[in-house]
Amino acid sequence: MSKCLGEELNEKGGICLMNKKVLKSLSLILVCWMVLSVSIGCQQNNQAPAPSSTDNETESADKPKPAQPVKTFKYTFFINQSIAEYPPDGGEAKQVIIDALKEAGIEGFDYEVQMVGGGEYDTKLNVLIASGDEPDAFRARNIDLRRFSESGVITPLSKYIEQMPHYKEMANELDLTNMSVDGEVFAFPQAKMKHPLVGDGVHGLIIRRDWLENLNMETPTTLDQLYDVLYAFTYKDPNRSGEKDTYGIGGWDQNWFNFAFGAYGLFLNNGKTGHAWVERNGRIEHTTVQPEVKEILSTLQKWYKDGIIDPDKFVVKGKQAKEKFINGNIGAYEQTVWWANDARKAWKDKPEQKVEIIPPVKGPQGLAGYPAGAIVNQGVAIAQRVVDEKDIDTLIKVLDWSVNTGEDGGFELVTYGIEGEDYTYDAQNDRIVQTLPEGYSSLYKRGFSNPVRFIRVNDRRWMDVPEQIRDIKIPSDPNNLVYSACYQSVTTMADYPDIFDKLWAEYFVKIVTGEYSVDKHDEYVQKFNSQGGAEVTKQVNELMK
Amino acid sequence: MQKAKGITNKFIHKWRKYGDYILLGLPGFIMLFIFRYLPMGGLIVAFKDYNVRRGFFDSPWVGAKWYNMLFMSDDFSIAFMNTLIISLLKLVCYFPVPIILAILLNELNKRYFARTIQAVIYLPHFISWAILSGILFSLFSPQLGILKVLGIEKSPLLMPGTFRWLLVLTEIWKASGWGTIIYLAAISGIDPNLYEAAIIDGANRFKRIWYITLPSISGTIVVLLILRLGNILDAGFGQVYMLYNASVYDVADIIDTYIFRVGLSTGRFSLATAAGLFKSVIGLILVLVSNRLAKIFNPDAGIM
Known part of the structure; x- marks a missing residue:
């Protein structure tokens, strides 16, 4: 009675699709393919960090013993940046860097850079850690360091910093404290070169200079003057198109108009508000619960009601917001100096379109400032597995070499490529003159620059656009900055993430857009405290005693 | 032996x-x-x-700690209610659309025209929510999109009152075309003799649909409804995550976005797993109940 599928079909008058022989062969092929795939998969898994050199154990004992070859380990670096041009195999830069390291006396190092950009980075990192595949070195936010250190994923670094003379010289003490958990450093914050263009801030209010000129208006210096300018940008045809097609100010959905808070002496930075603290009467309190915030919200609500804030502001993401600025839909935008330069590059054929960062506008009490320390809330953490399974001393040497600006160091090589080919150093003016036909793509394609800057060093000697140099001087000046009273993280921050992530965003947007009245801020304060804010504040105060 | x-x-x-x-x-x-x-x-x-x-295996047992945390949290209960509301809205508004579309497509006599329509309505299925969200931002922009012509000054994506309906409408636009495939397959399996007999008996198009097409595909409809009910707590992570913003958190934060934000982004895997398991258990119960109900009304219906 055994019949194949084909036989049954035949009896019903169908076409025999598959005879027994074909069926058998197909089954065998499928099974073989599966077994092969599984075995290949298992083999790949088993190939974990095998040293690339082998010991010559079989050689006879009477021969002179050769020097013990240095074991080479491949270290994986995971960075929150997405650079499509970077070759997955490291490109030609890899060998150049490894050779330069050998010349500096560091052997046994190989590397692989993995990249994920945007908001997906943290999720991807968490998934890698959860599956036990954490990278050897990865960028970590200081708010996550406690969690990582308590679970034993990352290794303490204080003692290694002592072995890194070049890094130690450039690392900022405050930044190192920000990367500490209970007094122990757990990530290397970016180092800062001592240079007039290197400061603690990069954010500022970018404004259309040509629109100001078209409207015969001066650069605003106070919040009220800024309102007048933004109003004119919205209603007085600043681009001379003859149409009402512009708005005063725009931004991305989690951009909180930090300059307005700075005008009241309050530190607030875009995105999550976990590091927004201010000292009041000897006690540290969260920025968003201060009474002045109501006044700021009231101002911004008026701005929105008067139509000078782009109605898409609270919907669009960063890239779309940037496009709106570049396309001339909005006249002001709070972002980093790099974005201002991106606009300049996009307008290279339209020299009449000009943009600049203005000094922070003053509030009613004469206070002003942009948020400081926007870029020191993350650092490079080293996985505990490097200590357990690889050679941390070699990695530490490499990291120090990569920030060493001396002749025996690799800072210029990893950052700017090959001297004479990609850049020259103008010693007289202390400038790096880059010769990159396709901009930074030329370096990325060959495997240099950002992906292999294992620890970032803040160096701005490459800046060559006068407008950009003028821009960067503004947030580099400490007088133009507002500092947070605490950049560190405490245990309870991870227990109540929504108060820093969701709660503020919700109330801020609803109050500014008029959905809620300004008095709803009282409800926000009550919720902030009851949903964990009071506990976090208490811990922050204990930490900063 | x-x-x-x-x-x-x-x-x-x-x-x-x-x-x-x-x-x-x-x-x-x-x-x-x-x-x-x-x-x-x-x-x-x-x-x-x-x-x-x-x-x-070596991590310490904590019993129902994460469930206590979830059920004590206001945000989770809001997310749970939002998930149910959005899912039910989608179920009621979206579920019949592919059936109606499939019947309409089946009634088209011109084969070429039907194929063209099919290709057009399948298309949005292949576009990811990441891309669609960009298109929708532009479409609903009071500065750039059609709303400017209509004189609307606030993006509907910012309005809690309209946001859920936007989710439903965009879901229908994206998925209903692709959803017709199973129904079209079921319709193509109906014996043509039934239609011929009905025509001879004087049944018009509507009567043929009502008395032949719909009863013939009712089994498929019930199975898909049961499967859909099982996924009632899947309100569409990709769609909500890409489209929502701070202004609509209270009406749009669903269990999946909550898990993503509180569990995965902050690395609290136990909490994320607890919420995920809770979701799956509810889904399983709903599948079993709806299957049982289907069997009560029609012993041949259902999936088990």
């Missing part, structure tokens, strides 16, 4: 008879086991304080 020989013979006989089929099905079963059943072991994380270094 005799008995053992008998069993061996029986096994050989069965192997000869069904061995090919077993081999053919084996890769599928193994894949299903590895990727669908084996990971279920990870569910114990929902009752442990999962520590990456200690692993699944």
